[in-house]
Amino acid sequence: MIQENLPAIFRDFNPLENKMLSLIDNDGEVVNPKYMPSLNDAIVIEAYKQMLYERIADEMAVSYQRQGRMYTYTPNLGQEAIHIAAGMHIREQDWLVPAFREMGTLLAKGVTMKEMFLFYLGNERGGSFQNANHTLPIAISIGTQLHHATGIGYSVKYRKKDEAVFTFIGDGGTSEGDFSEALNFAGVWQVPVVFTIQNNQYAISVPVRSQTKSINLAVKSVAFGIPGIKVDGNDFFAMYLAYQTAAAHALAGNGPVLIEAFTYRLGAHTTSDDPSKYRKKEEENEWGLTDPLLRLKRYMEKKGIFTIDEKKLTEEYKKEITGQFLDAEKNKAYPYDDVFDHMYTDMPDELKRQKAEYEEFLNWKENRR
Amino acid sequence: MIQENLPAIFRDFNPLENKMLSLIDNDGEVVNPKYMPSLNDAIVIEAYKQMLYERIADEMAVSYQRQGRMYTYTPNLGQEAIHIAAGMHIREQDWLVPAFREMGTLLAKGVTMKEMFLFYLGNERGGSFQNANHTLPIAISIGTQLHHATGIGYSVKYRKKDEAVFTFIGDGGTSEGDFSEALNFAGVWQVPVVFTIQNNQYAISVPVRSQTKSINLAVKSVAFGIPGIKVDGNDFFAMYLAYQTAAAHALAGNGPVLIEAFTYRLGAHTTSDDPSKYRKKEEENEWGLTDPLLRLKRYMEKKGIFTIDEKKLTEEYKKEITGQFLDAEKNKAYPYDDVFDHMYTDMPDELKRQKAEYEEFLNWKENRR
Amino acid sequence: MSVMTMVKAINNALDIKLKEDSTVVIYGEDVGVEGGVFRVTEGLQKKYGVERVFDSPLAESGIVGTALGMAVSGLRPIVELQFEGFTFPAFNQIASNVSRIQNRSRGKFNVPMVIRFPYGGGINALEHHSDSPEALFAHIPGLKVVIPSTPYDAKGLMIAAIESNDPVIFMEPKRIYRAIKQEVPSEKYSLPLGKAKVIQEGSDVTVVAFGALIRECQKAIAMGEEAGISVELIDLRTIYPIDRETIRKSVRKTGRIVVVAEAHESFSVGSELIAIANEEAFLYLEAPPRRVMGFDTIVPLAQGEHYFIIHPDRIFYEIEKTFKF
Amino acid sequence: MSVMTMVKAINNALDIKLKEDSTVVIYGEDVGVEGGVFRVTEGLQKKYGVERVFDSPLAESGIVGTALGMAVSGLRPIVELQFEGFTFPAFNQIASNVSRIQNRSRGKFNVPMVIRFPYGGGINALEHHSDSPEALFAHIPGLKVVIPSTPYDAKGLMIAAIESNDPVIFMEPKRIYRAIKQEVPSEKYSLPLGKAKVIQEGSDVTVVAFGALIRECQKAIAMGEEAGISVELIDLRTIYPIDRETIRKSVRKTGRIVVVAEAHESFSVGSELIAIANEEAFLYLEAPPRRVMGFDTIVPLAQGEHYFIIHPDRIFYEIEKTFKF
Numbered sequence A, B: 001m002i003q004e005n006l007p008a009i010f011r012d013f014n015p016l017e018n019k020m021l022s023l024i025d026n027d028g029e030v031v032n033p034k035y036m037p038s039l040n041d042a043i044v045i046e047a048y049k050q051m052l053y054e055r056i057a058d059e060m061a062v063s064y065q066r067q068g069r070m071y072t073y074t075p076n077l078g079q080e081a082i083h084i085a086a087g088m089h090i091r092e093q094d095w096l097v098p099a100f101r102e103m104g105t106l107l108a109k110g111v112t113m114k115e116m117f118l119f120y121l122g123n124e125r126g127g128s129f130q131n132a133n134h135t136l137p138i139a140i141s142i143g144t145q146l147h148h149a150t151g152i153g154y155s156v157k158y159r160k161k162d163e164a165v166f167t168f169i170g171d172g173g174t175s176e177g178d179f180s181e182a183l184n185f186a187g188v189w190q191v192p193v194v195f196t197i198q199n200n201q202y203a204i205s206v207p208v209r210s211q212t213k214s215i216n217l218a219v220k221s222v223a224f225g226i227p228g229i230k231v232d233g234n235d236f237f238a239m240y241l242a243y244q245t246a247a248a249h250a251l252a253g254n255g256p257v258l259i260e261a262f263t264y265r266l267g268a269h270t271t272s273d274d275p276s277k278y279r280k281k282e283e284e285n286e287w288g289l290t291d292p293l294l295r296l297k298r299y300m301e302k303k304g305i306f307t308i309d310e311k312k313l314t315e316e317y318k319k320e321i322t323g324q325f326l327d328a329e330k331n332k333a334y335p336y337d338d339v340f341d342h343m344y345t346d347m348p349d350e351l352k353r354q355k356a357e358y359e360e361f362l363n364w365k366e367n368r369r
Numbered sequence C, D: 001m002s003v004m005t006m007v008k009a010i011n012n013a014l015d016i017k018l019k020e021d022s023t024v025v026i027y028g029e030d031v032g033v034e035g036g037v038f039r040v041t042e043g044l045q046k047k048y049g050v051e052r053v054f055d056s057p058l059a060e061s062g063i064v065g066t067a068l069g070m071a072v073s074g075l076r077p078i079v080e081l082q083f084e085g086f087t088f089p090a091f092n093q094i095a096s097n098v099s100r101i102q103n104r105s106r107g108k109f110n111v112p113m114v115i116r117f118p119y120g121g122g123i124n125a126l127e128h129h130s131d132s133p134e135a136l137f138a139h140i141p142g143l144k145v146v147i148p149s150t151p152y153d154a155k156g157l158m159i160a161a162i163e164s165n166d167p168v169i170f171m172e173p174k175r176i177y178r179a180i181k182q183e184v185p186s187e188k189y190s191l192p193l194g195k196a197k198v199i200q201e202g203s204d205v206t207v208v209a210f211g212a213l214i215r216e217c218q219k220a221i222a223m224g225e226e227a228g229i230s231v232e233l234i235d236l237r238t239i240y241p242i243d244r245e246t247i248r249k250s251v252r253k254t255g256r257i258v259v260v261a262e263a264h265e266s267f268s269v270g271s272e273l274i275a276i277a278n279e280e281a282f283l284y285l286e287a288p289p290r291r292v293m294g295f296d297t298i299v300p301l302a303q304g305e306h307y308f309i310i311h312p313d314r315i316f317y318e319i320e321k322t323f324k325f
């Protein structure tokens, strides 16, 4: 709308006309050959595997929680195409600034399921994602993370680094002031940030129509003078193309991009939530037909490249994930020092004193037994 | 763009096409007869008088400040057409939720210059606008006031009152998260609120191009699904039409409206500010040509309805305003009770104790002399 | 009379006020169909309609700021913020406007609104879901800050909060939302804001606490009784305006004060109570006033939270130390 | 050496750090061409370019939130918030992220950033321009809160703040921005964060203050000297982490403490210092610790501000009362 060097998809799928980029349909049929990215089969197979892995890990996490072996967990079910397509475009040196529902992208960045489990077992060591380069912890205070992404974008641009920044938010999150502020700053600063709204239709129980009167969420980009596009979030190829285009745009120095990934949270908001309170089974079923794994699988089957032994792979993944869970469970212990050690780079006397006083109490307690 | 019942000006001056509603030019020539509102001469004369009054009062306030008789003051110079056009559409029962640079609108609502002076003399009694019905105090924390307006809008709608809400913000203020949140809430709730952005090109020293990349400010309405229009803020007739249309729209139950009034702050940001630090004389001069009073006067002269004896009126106004200033100056005293009396509807014991202790000190001080 | 949890008691208070006063409205994130993540507003939308009990967009500044607009124009809004950690996006509206519009307008506008939210630790939650920010609100002039410790108190204080013409921050100790069940009258009653309650009289040590920690104190006091220490337990109930008189009387009697609260100890309610004990009962003090409070650290996640949370044995330990001083 | 105001001394510190460290950037509202409304950043954009010293959009949450992003990715941002009253839109970023990312990431990310803003009364300003919110920040774990009282200290503390790997809230007492002139070394030096300074030794009463009130205390102390009262004056310099040791030593010596600060007295630095005096020097206390502080009211506008502001005679009055107790 504003930029001359804007890639064609932003024009062809103008959110002001309420268009959505979609490349394959629910049956895996290509509906938009013009834009279909020509990926070699290995990549498509890899994508499916990663989506499968995320799904299995997610299901297992839910079940560990149900068994009472883990605290409240946030399922990813149904949103895997977004996560994996993004993950495939985030390079080692790129930055990931997550919200809290993009596990597949975190895994692509090098986060392990052990870490995820450890986090949901209630240990910050898990959530710190020590081995994932340029990856921030999960952001719970909704919207705040977008500012961090924009700031990192400034830093990257200032230091002339070949690094892009990927950040996420939910449909509900777009109502927070920070969403608008961050996109506005990013527009003014022209930083290499790819913003994704995962529009999964609900913010806990609140449907997106109660969130805003705008005709879609991608169109909000107009308020900040940045390109925006609405994409079928359950269509792996559409998401792949969107990230490919957005990353190239950002890395070429053309500034930020907003992607609305139109999807559906097939599971509960968290394991403490009961969606039947606020939505109908029929709605869930209807969206079930657009399941990103099913769609990709049908596409692959049609093309004759579904060479995966899914059952075997599932068993393999389950075994591997079980191992990671047990490892996390075994190592969840929380040394007392961890409470104090990371508050400051040098521990102030005030904290030393509090720690020492508490230790006196622990000694008293010990002796009393 | 979204609503079917949208008045034609919103389509004809679509901010997405970066159009601006303007009806007379700098020479007072009608350039858009189709939309020129047919006002009877008395109204036009009254408008000019009110604009003149605001201008004189404003100049006098600046000069009282310069004489050291008043604290920092916020000039209105150049933005009078907006204020008076708005004032002419805000009825007794309508709500005014001001920012801090719409003195003419406050006066229209019944605020007196004595109150304005008293406020800038440092007394809350002035700023409380006791006699102006449904008028909130000035909002200094930028952006916050828009939420109040939206909330009042909800209240009005809930109680089925025939009341509209008018609220203001600056161009800089559009960057605050509260701006976006409030417009978004207003869109979802479909409340009768008329939002005005006074785009006077600067937020203190920061030009609007450093504020946002959006093509104009009216276009931000798209993000919240509400109608928006960019209007020549120095053209009284354009502003009149805009408020007429917006108020009718809101009162008919069609929801909120966003007006960008494109104007220029001809004076300093406040009396502590020196614009020569950040903008060129030529720019000021160029904008000086669009002065809303000059434009309206030329129009009236051409039409032969400028029957005002401006010199005499100016003297009258000056005398009246001087009287109000002297009255304020004489009555600026701040009774000690005023510090405590309005914190709660019932003064808590804590405050009573603090007050009593301070009184003990005052006694000691008295006796010591 | 019926047996109620705190969730039910607050729900009941809201119900009573919605019923008798058509200017009362309730909104926030998920308070409508869902009835709130803790079900405090359960059933109210169904009963009173979507115009009176409704979900708002996800924006706390908007929730509080619009409520202020409603409050100055004839309504009595009650807004829910989902957790204490999500009060901060609304901090500017609270500190710059909610607490100030009455003073700014010299009483032309009152601000009869309630901002309620669950707070505090002990439920093995994620970050921002275990904090105790009461001191931040209590330091802002113009607000009242209320914290109940039982279902009975919660109902009476909530009714008073809704009926107050001043803005009230109503903090609900989520740990005891359902942990305590109590007989609560079905009819309307209210408890005065700004008054503490002496839960138990005693002569040796004054313990001041509030919210979920009253229960923990009671356990510690039982340990103290065994050890021959007579404790006077005060439930603050209102954090601001704080009830100096009750503190004064008690500390003048016992000469010893221990403050128990979960917030970070520096610049806290504990600090304030020690200052008050000094100002009001200096010559009576027989031992250094003590704070039994959270560290100046982020509340640890579930695996580490037990270090942070205040357990009865730690309370007893401090009571005994103070007693023996 | 040259004679500097506090404005100039801070400007000088920023200049030195911009020059020697290319990761330092400065931004905020009007800090570029304008050099800040108080001219603290004057000339720096010209010297270091618009990529290092620049105006941001008008949004405090954005200013602080983006700075956090810069800080975790290799820069050392210094952001200006225009007045203390406009820190609140950024409160969520400060309390939920700036203070927490290091802990949340178990040290993977540090947060070397400075948030600086003018604060305090005494300049006949509009609402939100006369407040002293230090206690609100000091209660949030993970932050350091610094307040200088002289040009010399301001420069040394600012250098230390910029070099700190932890986030620092740097509050500048605007009333003395230009009121005090002092010889300040031209070269770089830093003063340790977390250490108070004994400005003047004395034996009868300990007075603790900071920022603009140090000067007022000195005037009161001169009155005290005439009355034969020997006062020890401590400048806190850092509000958090607070320097217990210096307080302990002094109060153990004098047995009396008067805290002087402009903030609302409840839940304040005054409360905390009284708690500390009790915890550290209970047996030495000879008179009730006193707070000489602002009321729990909004700071009045210019005509009424003199009631609220702390004048030397009021400080003297309280010192004398405490001395004579």
Ligand SMILES: Cc1ncc(C[n+]2csc(CCOP(=O)(O)OP(=O)(O)O)c2C)c(N)n1
Binding pocket: A101, A140, A141, A142, A143, A169, A170, A171, A172, A173, A174, A198, A200, A202, A203, A204, A265, A269, C029, C058, C082, C086, C089
């Ligand atoms: C600032 C803030 N307010 C409220 C919450 C509580 N909360 C957690 S998730 C959620 C809904 C989020 O919805 P959406 O943004 O659509 O993301 P989704 O959960 O659907 O992925 C809410 C209200 C929060 N985490 N942060």
Ligand SMILES: Cc1ncc(C[n+]2csc(CCOP(=O)(O)OP(=O)(O)O)c2C)c(N)n1
Binding pocket: B101, B140, B141, B142, B143, B169, B170, B171, B172, B173, B174, B198, B200, B202, B203, B204, B265, B269, D029, D058, D082, D086, D089
């Ligand atoms: C939240 C907040 N931040 C900063 C300020 C300081 N400030 C006062 S006026 C102003 C500029 C406002 O610009 P704009 O919104 O364009 O309004 P104008 O002054 O031009 O009418 C600033 C930054 C403030 N009052 N509130």
Ligand SMILES: [Mg+2]
Binding pocket: A170, A171, A172, A198, A199, A200, A201, A202, A203, A204
């Ligand atoms: Mg969602």
Ligand SMILES: [Mg+2]
Binding pocket: B170, B171, B172, B198, B199, B200, B201, B202, B203, B204
């Ligand atoms: Mg402006």
